[in-house]
Amino acid sequence: xxxxxxxxxxxxxxxxxxxxxxxxxxxxxxxxxxxxxxxxxxxxxxxxxxxxxxxxxxxxxxxxxxxxxxxxxxxxxxxxxxxxxxxxxxxxxxxxxxxxxxxxxxxxxxxxxxxxxxxxxxxxxxxxxxxxxxxxxxxxxxxxxxxxxxxxxxxxxxxxxxxxxxxxxxxxxxxxxxxxxxxxxxxxxxxxxxxxxxxxxxxxxxxxxxxxxxxxxxxxxxxxxxxxxxxxxxxxxxxxxxxxxxxxxxxxxxxxxxxxxxxxxxxxxxxxxxxxxxxxxxxxxxxxxxxxxxxxxxxxxxxxxxxxxxxxxxxxxxxxxxxxxxxxxxxxxxxxxxxxxxxxxxxxxxxxxxxxxxxxxxxxxxxxxxxxxxxxxxxxxxxxxxxxxxxxxxxxxxxxxxxxxxxxxxxxxxxxxxxxxxxxxxxxxxxxxxxxxxxxxxxxxxxxxxxxxxxxxxxxxxxxxxxxxxxxxxxxxxxxxxxxxxxx
Numbered sequence: 444x445x446x447x448x449x450x451x452x453x454x455x456x457x458x459x460x461x462x463x464x465x466x467x468x469x470x471x472x473x474x475x476x477x478x479x480x481x482x483x484x485x486x487x488x489x490x491x492x493x494x495x496x497x498x499x500x501x502x503x504x505x506x507x508x509x510x511x512x513x514x515x516x517x518x519x520x521x522x523x524x525x526x527x528x529x530x531x532x533x534x535x536x537x538x539x540x541x542x543x544x545x546x547x548x549x550x551x552x553x554x555x556x557x558x559x560x561x562x563x564x565x566x567x568x569x570x571x572x573x574x575x576x577x578x579x580x581x582x583x584x585x586x587x588x589x590x591x592x593x594x595x596x597x598x599x600x601x602x603x604x605x606x607x608x609x610x611x612x613x614x615x616x617x618x619x620x621x622x623x624x625x626x627x628x629x630x631x632x633x634x635x636x637x638x639x640x641x642x643x644x645x646x647x648x649x650x651x652x653x654x655x656x657x658x659x660x661x662x663x664x665x666x667x668x669x670x671x672x673x674x675x676x677x678x679x680x681x682x683x684x685x686x687x688x689x690x691x692x693x694x695x696x697x698x699x700x701x702x703x704x705x706x707x708x709x710x711x712x713x714x715x716x717x718x719x720x721x722x723x724x725x726x727x728x729x730x731x732x733x734x735x736x737x738x739x740x741x742x743x744x745x746x747x748x749x750x751x752x753x754x755x756x757x758x759x760x761x762x763x764x765x766x767x768x769x770x771x772x773x774x775x776x777x778x779x780x781x782x783x784x785x786x787x788x789x790x791x792x793x794x795x796x797x798x799x800x801x802x803x804x805x806x807x808x809x810x811x812x813x814x815x816x817x818x819x820x821x822x823x824x825x826x827x828x829x830x831x832x833x834x835x836x837x838x839x840x841x842x843x844x845x846x847x848x849x850x851x852x853x854x855x856x857x858x859x860x861x862x863x864x865x866x867x868x869x870x871x872x873x874x875x876x877x878x879x880x881x882x883x884x885x886x887x888x889x890x891x892x893x894x895x896x897x898x899x900x901x902x903x904x905x906x907x908x909x910x911x912x913x914x915x916x917x918x919x920x921x922x923x924x925x926x927x928x929x930x931x
Contacts, residue, residue: 490640529566633669855905
């Protein structure tokens, strides 16, 4: 049986470890000088060499040559994912008292140490604090934030970095040469880019692709072959999509998205390619930052395909002119009275206006803070009737999702174009709506009542008063709720 490439080309000495020189240099000098700590903590993303370095260290501390095929009774590896109970650690505490069989030090490598239970950590703490002289612990984890500070403080910590694309490409090229794998330079770099800084993932993907070359000896691995296998779209298509957004070519965006979906490209994969491409050019195109921010939320949506269309479509739509009207601009005089307009706005009925040009509003209107027609009609004047019905949403959630209804019924809302702002009135209810349980459920409820493509924002405050004087009073008083009083 052939050995997997990532095992075949695993580093055998600290000098062979790639991309972690800031760690291996320190460890090599310490071991050479005999300055061995009782406990080390290796942290960082997956596939960057933590376990390999731990095994190499265990052998070099004991003056042994590292060979993956041989075992040593004084080097013990423990998988914390399957040995995470307090009894497992108590058993370890008893065994550490036994002297090494043949080596200078007995080394315990505990992989994915963050998987230990709280009781197991407590049991391990005393041993880490005062271990026997012949014991060395090497802990490794991808989730250091899950470790108790008391454990971290009793170790020497080394943070591993993701492997750079250049380092990964160079190493993959070396392996391809050694294994006689036919692959282009662009394909090697694409493999490195798709591995998210993980050496193991990049080598495993090369191993997978090499089987195709073995089957068809005249075949060369190209970027197109990798894209087909991984379900990727080409970099050219990604560039065209970004260019269509920047040029506000909505029709082109829709055309490209339709083509990628027909080709079987997953929305989440396409989003990943877009975010990588935008991130790489953000220094030259900072105007893409809002788009990058919106793309991050696509994968959280229950319908990522529609969400991606909404995000890219919104970004590609021609920018509308400013909605407010400055005093220096031409203003329109409204023939209806303020009272009539307010009454009609509250009832959500379209207002029929006859206007004539003039340069300023009445002095009384300006004194009341009215500087444009929008100030008179309120924020809902921009919403087309029938597209969104708050009462319909509440009724639907009341009948189908009572827990969500109990939160929404405490909220006020404001709709501005595609942006729905929910004023929860408190941080408690905001946290509820922002929870991963409620966010997709709210999106689903909106879709069930026929509303799509809304960008939902939550604020832990009450809705600001529409009246400017009331708003000023609210600001002075530090908060408040606007109510309307009907005559009895």
